[in-house]
Amino acid sequence: MQTSIIQADARATSGKLVLSMASTPEELREVQRLRYKVFIESMGLSALQRADGLDSDEFDEHCDHLIVRDSDTLMVVGTYRLLSANRARKLGRLYSEGEFDLGRLNNIRNRIVEAGRACIHPDYRGGSVIMLLWSGLAEYMRRENAEFLVGCASISLADGGHNAVAVYQQLIAKNLAPIEYRVTPHLPFPFSKLEAAQKPQVPALLKGYMRSGAWICGEPAWDPDFESADLFLLMPLANLDSRYARHYGVSELQAA
Template identity: 75%
Template structure:
């Protein structure tokens, strides 16, 4: 399903493989959260989750391909990284995303962690104008405190493009922000995925009580 979405539907040719699978070195170190259709048992949604144990075995997290995360070193033992969020086109009414989110937050808690992190992508199909508008909007409302800021290896040149008239925040990113996540600085440019990526960090202590009930978890205090 990941290959169908990223390569066949979105045309990301950098991910093409002869075996028809979207796969890289991180997959073997991750746990894979899936949602299945109860009638057909087809996989209709998935996340891959990298626990602190998996990250130590591999030696890094995926987001380090795009960002310098050294300022977050103190969080590594308490942080789950999520990526490759993927929902089948026929199941994008909201319920599958809710199930993925509920499973993700439950996984974070069961790992004994209190932070969730990952890259949130904004398509550059319009030339990058929406990505500029989204970043301008979110840095005014959801920027992390300075001690949580990260630096992109390949910055997206947001200051060289005009923003779109209205910022269309992607649904996944919008869900993160509504739950209390921060963006941790300027966006990176990912040429393989033709996207501008924001590093997102959600302390579970920020999880709004309404969304905690919605996803079946409870917010909790955390150490700095």
Template identity: 50%
Template sequence: MAAVEIAPTVNPVTKAKKPSFQIEWASSSSEVKEAQRLRYKVFAEEMGANLSQNAEGLDIDEFDAYCDHLLIRDQDTLKVVGTYRVLPPHKAQEIGRLYSDAEFDLSRLDHLRPKLVELGRSCVHQDYRSGAVIMALWSGLAQYMQKNGYEIMLGCASIPMADGGHFAASLYNSLNSDQMAPTEFHAFPRLPLPLDKLNGGLEVDAPPLIKGYLKLGAKICSSPAWDPDFNTADLLTMLRLSDINPRYAKHFLGL
């Protein structure tokens, strides 16, 4: 797939600068490793996730071979600074499940599987956590969805649990009915966060990625599941292209 460049805002008086970020899809094993190396750096080294160790410092699991890997590259350094992996429906059928199946009972969503892609392992290098990289990631995803005719994105939005889960419980309790998916699309955690044992009444602000999902028009489909390997509380999140906030539809979808 051809690379797409995201241009920075340029003062019209100054000479135009080279675009800051480039959107790519990994087309070789070495490019997949760049994504896996960033994931290991963020999840294991920074966040303390319990990942299987390997000599190259890569985050690898069995789903990687079935996924398409989105890369955001710094134009100046050529370093990969953001990534998502995307499991398309025909590859999910090939491996026999979604990653989310391990965390949730998805039986109410079974009829949607032919139309949905699963997003996972999203991360941004700690030096690049600005809106620009997230926007570039979402632009790449939108182009992918349109090109392939897919309708629904599904994935786990993760909330760090360094405080033992009180923040995650409070965030879930703060969601309003408009931010929750209809009951017929609810999923059920296999290892639920024990909400009744946590302080769920704190005033909290959603992490940037979850806040961005909700602004786009995504819906939360579950109460939090606890992922012990990553020590996160995961909310199953679904975004239909038809539900994208009109404010963003023009930017991402050209509508």
């Protein structure tokens, strides 16, 4: 594991919840077990089921992992995976590049933090966990001198993709990135061939990003493994609306 950004003697707390950075292989496995429960078991993705019950990939060892732990039960109840610009450079790519061509972002790569794999245990989706995770993210970006947050936000295709079409059409009307920040999906989601749902249901985390000033950087990619349409987001920290600069819209956020 990499050196922790949030030191053990400087943990943030909220009631019985404690925020820290994973610093041991055991803590990383706790993170991976939670992700498996949220992303694979709860979604019934049989094709991704594994005997070890862990959601893991090659990026985990290169990333920092924010964790929120219940101090009463010691259970990890929330996590966020962060990849700094320095580690992305050593690795040779961002996670998002598996889905998108990010060539137009080359001039800002040294000022980027990529965030992903945000998830919260189903019993703890009341706002406090995501508030701690976002406070940790803000501190991480400050220490990395990062000016941009990037990552993918997923929309379930459980309804055949109609909601994904409606959400995309609704959000790009006001949140489409300037042309110089546009990206191209490797495997485009065929949104133009589907009818949009009448009432878009925007995922909570995506809604929070939009309210905080994030941009959608182009058409969605199709992720057949996780059965989702993925949007690439970029948020300049300068775009943070003053109403959300303190809390990042956390009162309505749950999991991604």
